[in-house]
Amino acid sequence: MKTKQRMINSFTLEYHPSVAPLLREEITVQYNASVIDHILEHQIHILLKTITLHVMPVTQAHYLLLAPDPLFVLLRQHPSVQSQKVSICEYQQSADNIEQTITTLMLTLPALQYKHHSSILKTLSCRLNIAKSNTALPTNLIPQKSQLALFAGVSPSAIRSDTKKLARNDDKGKA
Known part of the structure; x- marks a missing residue:
């Protein structure tokens, strides 16, 4: 795996085929559309620095997302975001155990974070x-x-x- 910065307007995302079924019955809370209007541009820039998208490349401009990132989905709606960068951690199908990465990100990580997020x-x-x-x-x-x-x-x-x-x-x- 390797991490790099990419311009947000330079790639597209879709869920990895193993991730999509895990999300099928998930209840997701949608952000109110006006929320993005209340986040200042410099705040968006700082928030983008906290995000690392875990992906598997399909092409240089298309990635399969290995775990959802609701904050990125929200921030991506802001017009100024398209000209900014985000960190991408690329996993290779041949070199990395993608299934283990997916279960770690989708199951183990949220379980470890629960106590903190519940309060x-x-x-x-x-x-x-x-x-x-x-x-x-x-x-x-x-x-x-x-x-x-x-x-x-x-x-x-x-x-x-x-x-x-x-x-x-x-x-x-x-x-």
Whole structure:
């Protein structure tokens, strides 16, 4: 496998034939179409830097996606995205065990991430409250709770703290 940067307008994607059946009965939450209008261009650029698409090349301009990436699907709708780059991790059918890669990305990874993602609204609430009280962060860069709720597709009241259920990060800045 090798990772490289590609211009988003230089390739097309479709799901690998082994991925499509795994998604057949999956319930996916669709983003409200207006969400993309509320994400600033520099935010989109930063978000694109966090994405790595795991693919198998068919041609130089066509890839088979080995796992879904809903954030990429959303960001790709923004007009400015077509002229930007995204990271692509290419797997070769002959050299890499594609089936093992697919099951790792589609089953093992989400299972490992569940504990973190299940409390994301509580974590978001805590981070937002701390950001508002942090004088080092410019207040104009801190999104409003209503904007975060729009992005998450929830009511602003759903973004609330439950401090007794969140683990404390006592490592003072260590990752």
